[in-house]
Amino acid sequence: MTHIVDLRSDTVTKPTDAMRHAMVNSAVGDDVYGEDPTVNALERKIAAMLDKQAALFVPSGTMANLIAVMVHCSQRGSEAMVGNMSHIFKYEQGGAAHLGGVLLTTLENKPDGTFDLDEFEKRIRGSDIHEPVTAMVAVENTHNYCGGKVLPQSWLDDLYARAAKHSIPVHMDGARLFNACAAQRSEPATVVRGAASVSICFSKGLSAPVGSVLVGDCHFIQKARRLRKMLGGGMRQAGVLAAAALVALDEVVPNLEHDHRRAQVLATTIKSLCLKNFTVDLQNTQTNILLVRIPESSPITADKVVQRLAQVCLSETQGDCKTADDEGVIVKAIYFNSKTIRFTLHCGIEDEDLWLAIMKITFVFKEFEASV
Ligand SMILES: Cc1ncc(COP(=O)(O)O)c(C=O)c1O
Numbered sequence: 001m002t003h004i005v006d007l008r009s010d011t012v013t014k015p016t017d018a019m020r021h022a023m024v025n026s027a028v029g030d031d032v033y034g035e036d037p038t039v040n041a042l043e044r045k046i047a048a049m050l051d052k053q054a055a056l057f058v059p060s061g062t063m064a065n066l067i068a069v070m071v072h073c074s075q076r077g078s079e080a081m082v083g084n085m086s087h088i089f090k091y092e093q094g095g096a097a098h099l100g101g102v103l104l105t106t107l108e109n110k111p112d113g114t115f116d117l118d119e120f121e122k123r124i125r126g127s128d129i130h131e132p133v134t135a136m137v138a139v140e141n142t143h144n145y146c147g148g149k150v151l152p153q154s155w156l157d158d159l160y161a162r163a164a165k166h167s168i169p170v171h172m173d174g175a176r177l178f179n180a181c182a183a184q185r186s187e188p189a190t191v192v193r194g195a196a197s198v199s200i201c202f203s204k205g206l207s208a209p210v211g212s213v214l215v216g217d218c219h220f221i222q223k224a225r226r227l228r229k230m231l232g233g234g235m236r237q238a239g240v241l242a243a244a245a246l247v248a249l250d251e252v253v254p255n256l257e258h259d260h261r262r263a264q265v266l267a268t269t270i271k272s273l274c275l276k277n278f279t280v281d282l283q284n285t286q287t288n289i290l291l292v293r294i295p296e297s298s299p300i301t302a303d304k305v306v307q308r309l310a311q312v313c314l315s316e317t318q319g320d321c322k323t324a325d326d327e328g329v330i331v332k333a334i335y336f337n338s339k340t341i342r343f344t345l346h347c348g349i350e351d352e353d354l355w356l357a358i359m360k361i362t363f364v365f366k367e368f369e370a371s372v
Pocket of ligand 1: 061142175176212
């Protein structure tokens, strides 16, 4: 028998008892006709929280981002500027080009998830007949690939002002917007105040089973609603899903800071081991995502470490690396590249799981350290 601590992603979270109860008892209707009272309640609530006019419930974060790009870049061949480390660019199959005829061009993300704003302004195109027309810019908050980084409000406000000067709408991929708000103790409406559109996921750290929302003004959401239908995202009695999302706002959002605290504890412990081959940046572990870096010069690779964390050896169960019931411990993690391991904390991880994960990670990291 083994005890599994799954730190691959916050998408592995499962609906809570309160969510399951709400799902069973939710009032539903046909949402394509706009008649699902629970979906309507969720859309109204989120729009109000973000101080925007309207919202649209969609099946996934990928679809929310795609619809946003397709609305802002409705003229085929328009350009959307995105970070080179953004989810939209790296992990959404180029859907904007595939389905929207949109040219994605990249601004280089800095380690904190931002990009150079002078560069952004310089790169805006459209006045020359040879060029595509820049029709939007996207940011990601928190920034997944940069390790759950919260975009600084001063930087965001500067971006909002500069983009407005050029009439370029800003889309925020806020899959983890509530993590950003919890980390900097800000209201969501403040963080998104200059954004024309925002996407938020309920199926990540918020623990709901399915669903994202796209938020913006009425005109934007009207167009988004048409595109959702075209993309096959028109759901019918979707109130069973929206019910879980509504519970998430009351039950899970207020507790996100515990995930951040646990990420800090894990980061601090790894740092205190003072290992040459595994480093963490404590100050830059801001939310629920922790990146462990392996120096380029090290012969150790992240995939091997992730593989080893998922195995239990005899030396562990015969020694001290086990649960009180003598079970071996598996820690599931992912690697971003050959030198970066990602651990993600979420509400499925209690303090006891954290301590078991720390025990196992310490054991495995020391084993690798001794082997080189
Ligand atoms: C920042 C960010 N945006 C968008 C998505 C896409 O969400 P989904 O998996 O619901 O399509 C993810 C998924 O992990 C993400 O991390």
